[in-house]
Amino acid sequence: MIQVHSWPTPNGHKVHVMLEECGLRLGRDWQVHAVNIGQGDQFQPEFLKISPNNKIPALVDPNGPDGKPISLFESGAILLYLAAKTGKFLPSSDRAKFKVLEWLMFQMGGVGPMLGQAHHFRIYAPEKIEYAVDRYTNEARRLYGVMNKQLENHKYIAGNQYTIADIAIFPWLRSWQNQGIDWADYPHLKQWFDAIAARPAVQRGVAVLADARKPLTDNKSRDILFGKTQYEKR
Template structure:
């Protein structure tokens, strides 16, 4: 059994998608970030950076319980555990890892700043708004180009797609029109049609 410490953000949805795709048994433990649950002492023992998601795998390596924080590390852990959606071939694995790190280091953080300055900041800062919208557009362009001629970012469906896809779902918050990125638009429809993804996105806490 895996305990999933979760809230319905793109980072949380990455892991619920992975758990559903890998058909792992799990239970959702809500961490209401709107009420600062992420700062509770018990949660900080699992996720010292006070961020969701985090997991506790009761059946970890050698049968021992293990906790994992940071969504990219969780996806890699689950991929290694199940040998699913994370190729064993070194070349293919490197392709997946490149796009996973692209999401972790750029796509997620830049889109998150876009969300903040355009939706949640207490005052409008035109410089910040323009900066993050432009960077968001650039990153969507990178993704659109990568998807030319292939269904998924590393060729086959992988943990990299599980990381990227939830962020694209919030494109309207990012001042992005998907029709401007036709390969991404088709990609979203393709991933959204997966039964496990639909089930993961239906989680309500």
Template sequence: MIDVYSWATPNGHKIHIMLEEVGLEYKAIPIDIGAGDQFTPEFLAISPNNKIPAIIDSDGPDGKPLALFESGAILLYLAEKTGKFLPQDPVGRYTTMQWLMFQMGGVGPMLGQAHHFRIYAPEKIEYAVNRYSNEARRLYGVMDKRLGVTRFLAGNDYSIADIATFPWTRSWKNQGIELDEFPNVKRWFETIAARPAVVRGVEVLASARKDLTGDKQREVLFGAQQYARR
């Protein structure tokens, strides 16, 4: 059994989708990030960076429990545990890891900033909105060019690189993107969105999700509580 400490966000959905795809038994434990659940000592013991998702696999290596945080590390672990969505041949493996790192270092952080300054920031800063909206378009352009050559990001087979990236593209409207401008991304997006495991994965904890644009939620997510030393 894998306990998944998570919330219905792009990073959380990466792991929900992966677990649905590989068919491992799991339990989703909600961490309400707008209420500050991520700062409890119990959660920090698993995820010291106070971010979701995190997991505890009761049947880890050598049959011993393993706790992991960071969505990219969790995806790699689950891929290796099940032998799925990460090629074994060196070229395929490193190509997949390359596009996974592209998501972890670029797509997630930059689209997250686009969300912040376009939706969550208490004041609209034109420079910041333009900076991250333009970067979002640039990243979609990179993906569109790649997906004009291959069916999926790492090649012609679906992989953890796609599982990591797809949840972030679900909010393309919030990023100032018109998906029709990126036809290869649109084709890729629609292909993945139709997968039964993806349909199930994006519904995990979705009913518990709450608005995060209120003053209280902003203070928890972006105020002094977030930056307190622990």
């Protein structure tokens, strides 16, 4: 059974959704192990063995490509692994595959980091720095605009097939309000978002561990996630 070490964040939900979309069911084909990042579980030696960057999610498959166990960190790598393992959500032709990969890289290099910074400076930073708030809010809006433009003539992010590019991007947009977004400005993206949100496997995926996550209000959790604890040598 596949073991997933995760927390209900956008990057965690990518993998939860992908597993469910691939026909793998929680409790039957895969298990989830909560890594409470607000309490510092990500710094435990056992977790660092499979995720040396101390980030969730991480996956352990006892039946890897050669029949031997394999562990993976980085959500994008995990999506690619599961697509290869199941033969789903990544086209076989080189042309179509590379279109998907470019949008997956768009998420990994742009959507995730920039929206994450928007969350941080708009919500979590101990002081509101106008320059930072404006910079990352504007970048969030720019990225939404890129995706909205792409979806003017495509059903899905990378074309007319539902792929790992959609699965990677969708969880990050669920916090659109925290990013300073008005959906009225992005009608094509909103239509796509609603269609993805309605998929049963997506609904199952984003429900995984959802009850475990609590609002970040205490100073200890803030220090673990954003302060000196994050940068200690291990």
